[in-house]
Amino acid sequence: MRRIKFVLVLGATYGVAVGLPGALGWLLWRGLPAELQGPVLQAVNEQAGLLALSAVGILFALVIVLELLSSLYLVPARRLREDLQVMLEANPAHRATLDGAVEMRALAEAVNRLAEHHHALLERVEARVAEAKRAVEDEKNRLAALISELAQGVLACNLEGQILLYNNRARQLLTSNHAASGSGGGLVGLGRSVFGVIDRPLIVHALDTIHAQLAQKRPHPVARFVTTTPSGQLVRVLVVPVLGNEIVTGFVMTLDDVTRPVEQGGRRDALLQSITEGSRAALGSIRAAVETLQSFPDMPPEQQKRFIGVISQETHRLSERVEGAIREFSDAMKAQWVMEDMLGEDLVAAACRRIEARLGLAAKIDAVMPDLWVRVDSFALVQVLSYLAARLKEDFGLREVRFRLEGDRRLAHLDLVWRGAPLSAETVFAWESEPLTAGGEDIPLTVKDVIERHGGEMWYQRDRPAQESYFRLLIPASVPETIGFRLPNLAGSRPEYYDFDLFSQQPSSPALDQRKLTELKYTVFDTETTGLEPSAGDEIVSIGAVRIVNGRLLLHEAFDQLVDPRRPMSPASIKVTGIDPSLLQGQPPIESVLPAFHRFCEDSVLVAHNAAFDMRFLQMKESSAGVKFTQPVLDTLLLSIIIHPNQETHSLEAIAARLGVNVVGRHTALGDAIVTGEVFLRMIPLLAERGIHTLREAREASQRTYYARIRY
Numbered sequence: 150m151r152r153i154k155f156v157l158v159l160g161a162t163y164g165v166a167v168g169l170p171g172a173l174g175w176l177l178w179r180g181l182p183a184e185l186q187g188p189v190l191q192a193v194n195e196q197a198g199l200l201a202l203s204a205v206g207i208l209f210a211l212v213i214v215l216e217l218l219s220s221l222y223l224v225p226a227r228r229l230r231e232d233l234q235v236m237l238e239a240n241p242a243h244r245a246t247l248d249g250a251v252e253m254r255a256l257a258e259a260v261n262r263l264a265e266h267h268h269a270l271l272e273r274v275e276a277r278v279a280e281a282k283r284a285v286e287d288e289k290n291r292l293a294a295l296i297s298e299l300a301q302g303v304l305a306c307n308l309e310g311q312i313l314l315y316n317n318r319a320r321q322l323l324t325s326n327h328a329a330s331g332s333g334g335g336l337v338g339l340g341r342s343v344f345g346v347i348d349r350p351l352i353v354h355a356l357d358t359i360h361a362q363l364a365q366k367r368p369h370p371v372a373r374f375v376t377t378t379p380s381g382q383l384v385r386v387l388v389v390p391v392l393g394n395e396i397v398t399g400f401v402m403t404l405d406d407v408t409r410p411v412e413q414g415g416r417r418d419a420l421l422q423s424i425t426e427g428s429r430a431a432l433g434s435i436r437a438a439v440e441t442l443q444s445f446p447d448m449p450p451e452q453q454k455r456f457i458g459v460i461s462q463e464t465h466r467l468s469e470r471v472e473g474a475i476r477e478f479s480d481a482m483k484a485q486w487v488m489e490d491m492l493g494e495d496l497v498a499a500a501c502r503r504i505e506a507r508l509g510l511a512a513k514i515d516a517v518m519p520d521l522w523v524r525v526d527s528f529a530l531v532q533v534l535s536y537l538a539a540r541l542k543e544d545f546g547l548r549e550v551r552f553r554l555e556g557d558r559r560l561a562h563l564d565l566v567w568r569g570a571p572l573s574a575e576t577v578f579a580w581e582s583e584p585l586t587a588g589g590e591d592i593p594l595t596v597k598d599v600i601e602r603h604g605g606e607m608w609y610q611r612d613r614p615a616q617e618s619y620f621r622l623l624i625p626a627s628v629p630e631t632i633g634f635r636l637p638n639l640a641g642s643r644p645e646y647y648d649f650d651l652f653s654q655q656p657s658s659p660a661l662d663q664r665k666l667t668e669l670k671y672t673v674f675d676t677e678t679t680g681l682e683p684s685a686g687d688e689i690v691s692i693g694a695v696r697i698v699n700g701r702l703l704l705h706e707a708f709d710q711l712v713d714p715r716r717p718m719s720p721a722s723i724k725v726t727g728i729d730p731s732l733l734q735g736q737p738p739i740e741s742v743l744p745a746f747h748r749f750c751e752d753s754v755l756v757a758h759n760a761a762f763d764m765r766f767l768q769m770k771e772s773s774a775g776v777k778f779t780q781p782v783l784d785t786l787l788l789s790i791i792i793h794p795n796q797e798t799h800s801l802e803a804i805a806a807r808l809g810v811n812v813v814g815r816h817t818a819l820g821d822a823i824v825t826g827e828v829f830l831r832m833i834p835l836l837a838e839r840g841i842h843t844l845r846e847a848r849e850a851s852q853r854t855y856y857a858r859i860r861y
Contacts, residue, residue, distance in 0.1 A: 159208075159215055166207050225249025227795045229257055234792070234838055239831040240809030241268045302384075302404030305391070310343045310352070313399065322404055323347070323378055336748065338706045340670050340698035343402075347386070351376055355388040356400065363390070363397070375407070383408040416477070424474050431463040431470075438463075488603075490627045493521040493554045493561055500534040500552065507535060510542050511549040515566065518555045524627040529599045536585045536596065537565055537620055545570035553619075560605075561626045566619040577609045661754075661781065662845035666833050669844060671697040672750035672780075673826035674708075675818045676763045677726045679718045683765045688714035689739055690728055692746055693819030695826050696753065700833075702826045708749045709819040711736040725816050743767070743774035750780060754844065758801045758825045760784040781844060785829050787851035792835045804828050 178189055193200070225248050232245040244264060245257040296303050302319035306312055320337040323346040337346060344352070355372035362370035372388040385407045391399040438456040442448075494517045501512035541547045553564040581596045600607045605623040612619070661669075674694035680687035694708040711728070713736040718728070757763045760782050771777050789799040793807070805812050805824055808831040812824055841847050 155215065155219070159211060162211050162215070163208055166211065167204050221250035222253060224795060225253040225257070229253070229260060231793045231795055232257075233260065234835055235807055236264050236267070238834040238838060240807065241271050242809050243807060302402075302406075304337075304343060304402045304404070305399065306343045306402070307399040308397070310349070312337065312339055312341050312343055315339075319404055322382060322384055322406060338696065338698075339701075339703055340696070342752070346379065347376055347402075351386075352388070352400075355386075356390075356397070359388065359390050359397065359400070363395075382406055383411055420474055420477055424470065427470055428467055431467045434463045435460050435467075488524045488526055488625075490522050490524050491527055493517060493523050493556075493563075494519070496523060496525060496527055496530065497552045497554055497563070499527060500531045503531050503535050504538045504550065508539050508542060510538055510547070512538070513549065513551045515551045515553045516555065517552070521554065521556055521561060522627045523556075523561050524625045525603060526599070529594065529602070530622075530624070532585050532594075533596050533599050533622075534565055537580065539586075540580055541567055541570065544576075556626050558626055558628055561624050563622040563624055564619045565622070566617055568617045571611050571618055572609055581607070662848070663843055665842050666836065666844060666847060667700060670753040671756045671783075671826070671829070672753040673697060673702075673756040673822050673829060674746075674750070674763065675757060675821035675825060676766055677722075677728060677816070677818045678766060679714050679716060679722050681762075683762075683769050686716065687719075687766075688712075688716055689742075689766050689770070690714050690718065690722075690726070690733060691818040692742060693817065693822045694746065694749060695819070695822050697756075697826055697830065700830065702823070702830065704823065707819060707822075708746060710742050710745070712742050713738050727816065739770050740774045743770055744776050747774075747776040747778065750778075753780065755780045755782045756785065756825065756829050757782070758785045758804075758821070758828075760786075781848065783829070783844075783847055784851060785825055785832065787854045788829070788832050788836065788847065790854045791839065791841070791850050792832060801825065801828070808832070 174193075178186060181189060225246075228248070229245050232243060235243045236245075241264070244261045247254045247257045249257075296314065296316045299316055300318060302322045303314065303316045304312060304319050305314035315337050323337050351374050355374055358372040359370045370390060373386065374388075375383060375385050378384055383406070385405045387403045389401045389403075390397045391401060438459045442453060442456050445452075494514075497514055497517055501514065504510050504512040538547075538550050541550065547567050547570060549567070551566045553566060554561060556562050583595060585594055585596065585599075596607065600622065603624050605625065607620060607622045609618065609620055672694050673696075674692065676689050676693075677691040678687050678689055689712050691711050692708065693710075696703045696706045711733055713733050715738060718726075718730055718733075722728075723730070755764075755778070761784065764778070764782060767778055785801070785804065786799055789796075789804050793799070796803070796807070801821065801824060802812055804810075805828055808828055810824060810827045810831065836842075836847060839850075841850055
């Protein structure tokens with residue numbers, strides 16, 4: 150376009166420079182007497198060569214003059230205009246380039262001084278705005294901290310079903326392994342649809358129920374339902390409306406995993422049913438036999454013996470059934486055990502307190518290794534120690550027991566020590582196998598059950614020189630990941646699990662091309678490859694991507710995956726990407742990675758720098774991976790040419806520098822995706838300055854650029 154304009158201006162100027170003298174000459178020639186016109190025309194013909202040479206010379210001079218004027222004034226003026234747009238819309242710290250004629254350089258210097266003043270004012274205003282927002286942001290961060298630490302899943306959605314807030318627990322419950330592989334299920338993330346992870350009819354029915362309760366003026370409208378997650382867990386959901394001016398503008402869902410309680414309840418019901426139903430026949434037979442013996446006391450001895458045999462047989466079966474029920478109940482209790490990290494000295498102290506309080510038996514501590522942590526079910530283990538102490542007191546009349554605890558990072562040795570009263574092997578075996586009863590409390594477990602649950606061992610040992618005996622319990626030691634209370638992190642690194650601005654977002658339109666760029670969801674991605682020629686067999690070695698929702702780059706919703714290319718990397722690629730080939734060994738192939746990436750970027754517009762290169766690599770693997778990337782694509786390289794047609798370079802580094810984006814992690818897939826995402830966000834207002842507001846307008850403008858013709 151620029152070259153066409155130059156040719157038109159040159160033609161017009163040349164026409165004036167050559168055509169005007171020619172026209173004047175022709176008018177003068179027409180005004181001459183007839184006898185003079187002939188000689189004049191002859192003289193002109195004789196000088197035709199000189200005139201033609203003069204015309205060419207004039208054209209050559211005009212080209213030089215116009216090129217000089219363009220380089221001194223026109224091009225610098227255009228660059229100055231682009232620099233001003235960047236300062237106003239994207240990067241106030243950007244400064245105009247000082248080039249061109251002296252007057253243009255002076256003008257650029259004046260513009261830069263004005264920009265300095267504007268920047269200083271802007272920073273002061275932004276500082277005040279930031280201070281005013283800080284309190285609000287702190288409240289939001291506290292809310293995010295509270296929700297992210299909950300053991301209960303939380304989701305907040307607008308009426309479109311877009312997720313506005315979620316916590317880790319909700320993501321764990323609702324994101325299945327299948328979703329991760331891209332073969333099914335949905336993903337939990339800001340701006341994603343909740344209907345991808347929870348059946349839409351269930352939510353619609355819950356909202357209908359809430360609307361009916363609101364119509365009846367009920368004070369606390371809620372709805373509940375139970376659903377299954379993609380991974381098969383049973384989740385109980387409580388739906389609470391979000392009201393704005395007494396109108397439902399969205400809803401909050403809390404999710405509880407009830408899989409285990411339901412299964413345990415079912416097992417208990419089955420156990421009770423087996424005891425009641427299975428015992429009824431046996432009890433009936435026993436009752437009938439007893440009544441017959443009572444009714445006929447003179448019956449022959451052989452008949453009495455037969456009835457007594459029936460009673461004996463049925464009571465034996467009944468006893469077996471009850472014993473089986475006790476064992477199943479014990480197994481169910483063991484399945485519920487939760488191991489926790491605790492200091493060993495706290496465990497010993499708890500055992501001493503319980504023994505002294507419940508048994509009236511003195512309990513002392515001989516030696517406890519400081520700072521030794523153990524992973525135990527403290528209640529069950531203290532019950533074991535109390536039971537053993539109770540048996541020692543009851544069977545051997547002991548008045549005192551002592552404890553020792555030592556160990557390393559793997560195992561802890563917990564000794565229950567007493568003086569005198571050696572035990573036989575039969576006694577130890579019996580104590581290990583009996584239900585735990587101590588201090589008036591009974592639990593249907595044995596010492597052996599508890600020790601096995603801890604993956605440990607217990608044995609009895611006699612120390613003759615010391616005249617003492619002890620039980621040694623081997624229990625797992627631990628190194629807790631976090632010691633003490635973990636304060637919530639209110640800094641910027643907290644995951645951005647919320648975006649309440651989505652509450653006010655307009656309903657989605659089926660005409661994606663007509664949507665404004667500020668309203669769309671984007672997946673900004675980048676690939677690293679073994680080389681630069683996809684058609685020559687080069688392969689992807691890494692894919693990185695981040696999402697943009699509601700104008701925010703969601704760094705915590707990222708996709709970052711190495712890929713086994715199943716071919717060597719070129720030395721140049723290793724040098725650029727920094728990926729050691731050993732890192733790719735054992736990584737999944739592209740056929741496994743691409744479906745997961747396809748799932749990650751669903752319902753979004755793809756954005757990349759020099760997107761044609763990355764898309765070519767993806768498209769060449771579509772058939773083998775069983776996916777097809779049909780999403781619209783925007784290229785920051787082409788958009789940069791639209792915004793800054795007079796800039797000399799449009800590399801990602803140059804664009805980032807112009808727009809004030811810090812480049813971190815360059816030439817890693819995720820690092821480049823993040824830089825590209827930040828660059829793209831700063832381009833949107835600059836595109837709007839050029840009248841490009843919608844996706845269709847951006848795509849059409851991109852297609853008109855020269856670089857859009859490049860094919861890989």
